[in-house]
Amino acid sequence: LMRKLIQNQYIYFALILFVLLFRANPCLAEFTIADEKKLGKEFYDKLEEHQLILKNKVLNDYINKIGNLILTQTKKAPFEFRFSIVDSSAINAFATPGGYIYINKGLITAAENEGELAGVIAHEIGHANARHVASIIEKSKKLNIATLAAIIAGAFLGGGGQATAAIAAFSMAGSSTLTLKFMREHEEEADRLGISYLVGAGYYPAAMIDFLKIMKQNEFLSKTMPSYLLTHPGTDDRIFYMDSLILTQYPQKGAKNIIGNFNRIQVLVPLDTTDELNKKYRQLEESLKKDPANVDLLYTFAFVEDQLGQTSSALIHYQKALSLSPRDQDVLKNIGLIYLKTGQADLAQNYLLRAAGLNADNDEVTYALGKAYLATGNYQKxxxxxxxxxxxxxxxxxxxxxxxxxxxxLNKQGESHYYFGLHFKKEKKKESALFHFKEALNYFPKNSERSIAIQQAIKDLETGGRQKSEEKPKP
Structure with missing residues (x-):
């Protein structure tokens, strides 16, 4: 059901994008950089509004590190790039106007190494730098509306089911040959640019080809076409083209992993069902039998065990990983989290302090250590x-x-009420927020900076509430 809803959302957003294009420039004579930025921002805001952007700092930091590394090999684009993860299991990625690059979480789990993921990101950066959407718009005087819609739908929709039907319907109404021609031209240019970025960043040249081969294999095994192939056509031609590029221009080997910890990053990607989690568990279990002293495998296996509620077994595997790599901050942190979860705050504090000693700027460690201090009565710390x-x-x-x-x-009730107010305001619980803000006012001088901030917060909440109540009901 969730996947179907997400597919419906993709169709909805692709159509919104199509409508916004015409609204932004009805004549379609020129699609400017300013138009790109505006449209890209609106599209991002819609995804975020519908909670389709994955909020995970570690995952997002990782994607951005790869993206920014690749960007060092590109010419300065006229816009700032933004890399985001879409909460969809469909194996896909896409670039929207204005430098917005989206990677579905399903694609992260499908890739076999960091280089393959980097290859996809490099390809999408190629689309953005070449301003392919702008190119479509500027050429659109030669197209009818249905054909233009087909190109846009094909560029941004995940595949399968209704999404495929939507693309097919648009294409039948317009010129499918011209649509495919545009998309294949763009794919070739994005591949050419992407592979140059990828190699320049230090990754192995064949990473993009390897990922396409994984998609082809998935297509064969599942008898359905992965959405990445639906929205990135001409796969066999692309593989042949990139093979020739590598043979003639990119003989260097390059690395499969540069940022590192790819397997650990993959395991952080939230899975949609317990069945998927159990499948991951079985895969890791088999891998560990072949390589029982692999720290990354031990870490990821313990992580999955903990998610499945197998806390004791997870702790055993984390401890084994720690014995092999005593200065592994991730392992120390997760051992601390398990002890914190099981009510052993003193032990948790010890492991988290060791983790913090390795890198004091790790936000996850700092947060967990704060909770451990709170549980052990070290309130100021x-x-x-x-x-x-x-x-x-x-x-x-x-x-x-x-x-x-x-x-x-710490018996600082004014500050406590103030921060409870901020918490409930962010949670959109108006009455609770107002209660705490009004209580907080009793603890601060009338014209103090804190008092003024609280009064403004109360005013914002009350004004917003009145405006909402004064709105006429929709017919």
């Missing part, structure tokens, strides 16, 4: 940890709550 993250952890919806708890334990 807990507060210090949480306040460090107040501005850094934009994706952590819980940080204001933890700060409020720490202030409360």
């Amino acid at each position: 807990a507060l210090d940890c949480f306040l460090r993250l107040e501005t850094a952890s934009q994706d952590n919806d819980d940080i204001n709550y933890q700060i409020a708890m720490a202030y409360g334990k």
